[in-house]
Amino acid sequence: MSTNVREIGRMKRHQRICKKIHGTADRPRLCVHRSLKNIYVQAIDDAKGHTICAFSTMDKKFIEGASWKGKVDQAEKLGQYGGALLLQKGIKQIAFDRGGYKYHGRIKTLSESLRKAGIQF
Numbered sequence: 001m002s003t004n005v006r007e008i009g010r011m012k013r014h015q016r017i018c019k020k021i022h023g024t025a026d027r028p029r030l031c032v033h034r035s036l037k038n039i040y041v042q043a044i045d046d047a048k049g050h051t052i053c054a055f056s057t058m059d060k061k062f063i064e065g066a067s068w069k070g071k072v073d074q075a076e077k078l079g080q081y082g083g084a085l086l087l088q089k090g091i092k093q094i095a096f097d098r099g100g101y102k103y104h105g106r107i108k109t110l111s112e113s114l115r116k117a118g119i120q121f
Helices: 005-020 060-064 071-088 106-116
Strands: 029-034 039-045 050-056 095-097
Touching (some): 005 095, 029 106, 039 106, 050 071, 071 106
Parallel strands (some): 029 095
8 A cells, every 4th residue: 555645645536536437338428647757547337347448658669750849739539539539449438537636637638638538518
C-alpha cells in the first residue's frame, strides 16, 4: 500500500466517483490513469466487467506519429487518437471517470480533444 498522502486522497476520490458512475455496453465508463510520463485510458463495460477498448501514450501506433511538445500537447493528441479508436468500435457516448484527478491540465485537455473527435459525455 502506498503511504503517499496525495495518492491515498486520490484513491479515495476515485472510489467515491466509481460509486456514482457505471458503464454499460452502450455508454462505457472511460477511466483515466495519469502517471508522471504517460496517460492510460480504458473504456470499461461495468455490467459485464470487460474492457472494450484501451489506449495510452505507450501504444506503438500513437508513438509512430510522435510530434508533440510537452505532456499537455501529448494528451491532446491522445484524445484525437482515442476518439478515432472509440468511433471505430461504435462508441459515441461515454461516462468520463477522471480517476480522482483534478479536472485541469492533461485530464481537461484529454477530455476536450475527445469531445472534438465526436465523443459525447
